[in-house]
Amino acid sequence: MNIPAELKYARTHEWARVEADGTVTVGITDHAQEALGDIVFLELPDVGRRVKAGEECAVVESVKAASDIYAPVGGEIVAANLDAVDAPETVNQDAYATWLFRIRPDEASALDGLLDAAGYARVAEEA
């Protein structure tokens, strides 16, 4: 299973990466894209929207399933990847290169509650 060690993970199959400017980049894991199959549509949050940790803020649709994406941390949406909206198949091609949105977290320690790669590997195996 492809689970990069340098990222953090939510139980709901999002990955999160802290950037140099303190914002958090979010995408879905390789395991999640594999389970969904060919992705045909992404609905991403509007920039400027405030979200709470665990709040539904995006939707990923494949031909056979639709899945909500939850904000792994609370904060303000500062960017959404419109290139991915135009080419949703890029999520299937490389789930870690294709980010979905960025959040400026309310608290710097917000990522502490997330899983590391080993922790997520256990979650993904159970699923």
Place this chain on the structure above:
Amino acid sequence: MAEATYLTLADLERRDEFAGRHIGPAPAELPGMLETIGAASLDALIDETVPAAIRHGDSAPFDALPGPATEHEALSRLKAISARNRVLKSLIGMGYHDTLTPKVILRNVLENPGWYTAYTPYQAEVAQGRLEALLNYQQMVMDLTGMPLANASLLDEATAAAEAMAMARRICKSRSNVFFVDEHCFPQTLDVVRTRAAYFGFELRVGPAESAPAADAFGALLQYPDDRGEVADLSDVIAALRAQGAVTAVAADLMALVLLKSPGAMGADIALGSSQRFGIPMGYGGPHAAFFACRDEHKRSVPGRIIGVAIDSRGRPALRMALQTREQHIRREKANSNICTSQVLLANMAGMYAVWHGPAGLAAIAERIHRLAGILAAGLESAGRPASTRRYFDTLRIDCGGAADAVLAAALAAGFNLRPVSRTQVAVAVNETTTREDVDSLLRILTGRHHDIDALDRVACEKDCLAPLRRADAILAHPVFNRHHTEHGMLRYLKRLQNRDLALDHSMISLGSCTMKLNAVAEMIPITWPEFANLHPFVPADQALGYREMIDQLAGWLAAITGFDAICMQPNSGAQGEYAGLVSIRRYQAAHGQGHRDICLIPRSAHGTNPATAQMCGLKVIVVDCDERGNVDVADLKARADEHAENLCCMMITYPSTHGVFEEAAREMCRVVHACGGQVYMDGANLNAQVGLTSPGFIGADVSHMNLHKTFAIPHGGGGPGMGPIGLKAHLAAHAPGHAVVRMGGPNAGQGAVSAAPWGSASILPISWMYIAMLGREGLRRATRTAILNANYVAARLADHYPVLYAGARGRVAHECILDVRAIKAATGIAEIDIAKRLMDYGFHAPTVSFPVAGTLMVEPTESESRAELDRFVAAMIAIREEIRRIERGDWPADDNPLKRAPHTQADLADEPWRRPYSRKEACFPLPWVAENKFWPAVNRIDDVYGDRNLFCACPPPADYAA
């Protein structure tokens, strides 16, 4: 001589002959089938399948049902009942207009099992015919409404309006909680919208259309032409609403739109209405297809099914249902709507009406309707009594001084139903069947003298009140609407499409949870009798005495079968039945000071409509787990019910379970919910396994819907019509839906409606009446027992090849069985969908795929399939398993084999050179009997991903088909 050689007259009369036709296996075949199953007798099998605790005894109300009748007896009894209906010329309007069904469409679509016995087109490769017909329908709706996108129908105009309100909330960013409704919307539309708004928690504001912008609403519903018959340009109102960010839905008349500026041209976001007057009989309220169209940017928020153009594996255009992830079977409580079954057969008829008449023919019909209205208006004006409607298409309101009653009575005596509006006003709505002689008669009644119709024609022609609002754009320019105008041409076009569809007239359709049983011809015959087909839903009650008697009898029989005290016929689909049931529960609880109860428990295995419906009723869904045997985990149910006891509204449960098992604990589950103050809603999808053995009422449910289109023989129509009446225990009966226009009688007269028509799709109720009348008490019970026998026979014969996922305590399945393909998939990469597509090469429609468990196939053979047909199906499934074994052995590559490349088409057969590891014969004629009645899928495997990434929902340019 032995006494037994003498047959009595009663024997020779063979009153039970219908059971022998409806039920597939002959009595002589039972011992062999039971031996295969390993059961000592049918009684023993039923005892092992249906827990003793839920069997109702012999004194159940079921035993009061009548005995059987032959088809001739039943038809003559129903004919006598129908004769109590009086068929007058109804000029009542209000969204229902008499129409002339083209006979070529009547016989070749409505009366043709090739069209009416098909299932919803989930298996698109064997459904290209009706998918093309639905695409024509969408194109027609897009053209007439001036909108870029249309769906493939909703249930009726009123529920379409309610869906537009819900959609407006989804797409509007405004924080307003107000929805505005034009006070001149049809009253039944307002009634249904009011019911829906209450449980969505929206505030409804009703007023004149021009006041809509002042309501500061998130959306508005306007009517065009409106209930008074007035045609107004709505552009300014819509623009003002749009400037506020509000969404505007326009309920429009499809025939009027042939002449009028379209809702799209006026800036509307959504257009909706009924396509009934495009050749669909009024049928005392239905079934008819509602249309629904919108702007392209809102396509993902549209309720219901949308047909789209994709490509197949050869790159050829191929049609399919698009964007299904928005729908309830995948999205559950987050779905756009709970709608499942729509009105495919009726949508196809309406689309074909446009194909048959074409733009010029439709223009002539619409113009004639308008002209006759104009002549009526001119005659009234010349008599000094001008109509109060100023700019009309077909409807005039007429002041009669204080003599409205006298005018209505005079019209009645002359054979016309006019609409009573008030003590001083009547309304007249001209329709396609209206003649110059009719208008002459009406003018005599209204003005007391004779008029020169030709002279009035010249006046009406010169003074065209619609002039400023006529549409300038061309409609129905696509070749399909301009090509099939001779009867030979139309006949052959319909046959060509029919040939692409696999329906029950070809082979069994073993769809689990869908009960694709026989739809006998004798059951279908009465629906086109004029006494049932040509009644307006709002005729005076004394003209519908036959309907009243038929509906009362059917309701009595359904009550006896289900163990309920009352039946409400209004819901016109199963999902609508769920909605009506939950609304009744919420009203009952509110009336007892328990309106705060808002938790709905739903097992994980439930149909997607359950959580989608609960959400529409303002309920929060709490999921109850299932154990490893597929049964509801009663301990978890208890825990959840206790945890939410204060706020528990209800549980929704399907029985036998969606896993195809008679759960032992059904009655205990009901007790648990009742103990916490909740009510039990039973989903009636699997009622076919209960009839005569047990009943929802006996098990402990408070309310339940019946899918008359599953259990009681109404055909699926290729995806509708359905009927979903509900049965209720006495305490809930007073809270069932009523109707704003028609007094329903009984205690529920004042309650808001859930459907446009008081008795739903009344004109298909004779199908279920005939079914019950012909089978009778013993035939119904025998049907249930045989449905269980057939399912266990298929399970027993396939168990060595495909594991049967769930069974009851004693190893038996109920009326359907789930075949587990997950191990095969893990070992070979062959998935359930590959088996589904490969079955097409053998001439079969797939079972239900990946519901209720992903990676499985659910088979429901029904009682109507003979042992020979079951054996053919089993032989195909075993042959496919052998093919999979060859892949396992490495004979064929995992990605190039008859399963992965299924279905095979004539184009494959003709491939030169043939470069596959299997033969042409293995591809197309895999078993000896396949060639005897070969079904050729019209297209190869469809690329779903392409279709959803490149959504295209209109008729493709003709050049695309040439490739």
